[in-house]
Amino acid sequence: MRLAIDLSKKSIEEGGGPFGAVIVKDGEIVAAAANRVTLHNDPTAHAEVMAIREACQKLNTFDLSGCELYASCEPCPMCLSAMYWAHIDHFYYANDKNDAAKIGFDDAFIYEELDKPQEKRNMPRVQMLRDEALKAFKRWEEKTDKTEY
Amino acid sequence: MRLAIDLSKKSIEEGGGPFGAVIVKDGEIVAAAANRVTLHNDPTAHAEVMAIREACQKLNTFDLSGCELYASCEPCPMCLSAMYWAHIDHFYYANDKNDAAKIGFDDAFIYEELDKPQEKRNMPRVQMLRDEALKAFKRWEEKTDKTEY
Numbered sequence: 001m002r003l004a005i006d007l008s009k010k011s012i013e014e015g016g017g018p019f020g021a022v023i024v025k026d027g028e029i030v031a032a033a034a035n036r037v038t039l040h041n042d043p044t045a046h047a048e049v050m051a052i053r054e055a056c057q058k059l060n061t062f063d064l065s066g067c068e069l070y071a072s073c074e075p076c077p078m079c080l081s082a083m084y085w086a087h088i089d090h091f092y093y094a095n096d097k098n099d100a101a102k103i104g105f106d107d108a109f110i111y112e113e114l115d116k117p118q119e120k121r122n123m124p125r126v127q128m129l130r131d132e133a134l135k136a137f138k139r140w141e142e143k144t145d146k147t148e149y
Numbered sequence: 150m151r152l153a154i155d156l157s158k159k160s161i162e163e164g165g166g167p168f169g170a171v172i173v174k175d176g177e178i179v180a181a182a183a184n185r186v187t188l189h190n191d192p193t194a195h196a197e198v199m200a201i202r203e204a205c206q207k208l209n210t211f212d213l214s215g216c217e218l219y220a221s222c223e224p225c226p227m228c229l230s231a232m233y234w235a236h237i238d239h240f241y242y243a244n245d246k247n248d249a250a251k252i253g254f255d256d257a258f259i260y261e262e263l264d265k266p267q268e269k270r271n272m273p274r275v276q277m278l279r280d281e282a283l284k285a286f287k288r289w290e291e292k293t294d295k296t297e298y
Contacts, residue, residue, distance in 0.1 A: 002278070002281070005278065005285060008282065012292060015296060037211050038296040042202050043211045043213075043234040044193065044202060049193050056190045056191055057190060062187055062191065072285065077227075078230035078234060080263065080272075081230060082193045084262060085186075085225075085259075086192040086193075089272070090274065090275075091275075093275075093277075094279050094281065095279060095283060099286055103290050110233045114260070114263055123229075123239055126239075126240075127242055127243070128242075128243060129151070132154050133154045133157065134243075134244060134248060135154075137222075137244055137248055146164075147187040
C-alpha cells in the first residue's frame with residue numbers, strides 16, 4: 001500500500017491524477033501504476049485499470065484470479081467493475097470515495113446514476129436494430145473454437 | 150449502428166468477443182472498435198472502452214462531450230462508467246444485457262454486486278493507511294497548476 005500511495009504522490013508531480021495502484025500475486029508485485037487520464041488523454045486510464053492492464057501483459061492472461069489489488073483510493077465503479085471482469089480476489093484501499101469527493105473527484109455521481117432505473121439516468125439511451133445484432137450473438141453461440149472469458 | 154454490428158461479427162471471426170462500438174461526433178465517425186479482451190489479454194478492452202480510447206487519441210482530449218456512442222450490445226457497468234467519465238452525451242445499443250447473459254456474458258452479476266452494500270459484496274475489501282494517503286490528496290488540493298478532469 002505504501003508503494004501505491006507513493007505512486008499517487010509521484011503522479012501529482014508528473015501531472016497525473018493523485019491515484020496509484022499495485023497488484024500482487026503470491027507475495028510478489030506484478031504491476032504498479034498511476035492515474036494517466038490527462039497525461040495519456042485516456043479517461044479510462046485510472047490507476048487500477050492501468051495496473052490491471054500491466055499485470056495481464058506481464059502474466060500473459062486476461063484472468064487475474066489469485067491476485068490482490070492495493071489502491072491508494074477506493075476504486076470508482078469503472079475500476080471496481082474492471083476488477084470483477086479481471087477476477088481480482090480482494091483489494092485494499094486507503095483514501096475513500098468521500099475523501100475523493102472532497103478534492104473534486106465525484107465517483108458518487110456515477111454510483112447514483114447506476115442505481116437509477118435506466119429511464120431516469122442522465123445519459124439518454126435508445127435501443128435499435130436488435131434483430132440484426134442478435135445474428136452476431138447467434139454466430140458466437142454456434143462457434144465451437146471460441147475463447148470464452 | 151450497422152457498422153458497430155459489423156464489427157461485432159468481424160470480431161468473432163478474428164477470435165475476439167462478439168461486440169463492436171462506434172463513436173460519432175458532428176455526424177462523423179471518430180472511432181470504431183471491437184472487443185479485444187482475449188486477443189490483447191486485457192479484461193478492460195471491451196468495445197466501448199477501445200472506442201473511447203481511440204476517439205480520445207484522435208481528438209487529442211480526455212473529454213468526449215458532444216460525442217454519441219453506438220454499441221452493438223448494451224454497455225456493462227465498466228463501460229457505462231467509462232462513458233460517464235468520458236462525458237459521452239448519449240448512446241444507442243442493439244442487443245441488450247439479457248441477450249448477452251443468454252450467450253454467457255453475465256454483466257448482471259456486476260450490477261448486482263455494485264447494488265449490494267460493500268460488506269455483502271463478493272470481493273472482500275479492507276481500508277488501511279488512510280492517514281498516509283490523505284497527504285497525497287492534500288498535496289493535490291494545494292497544487293495550483295494541476296489539470297483537473
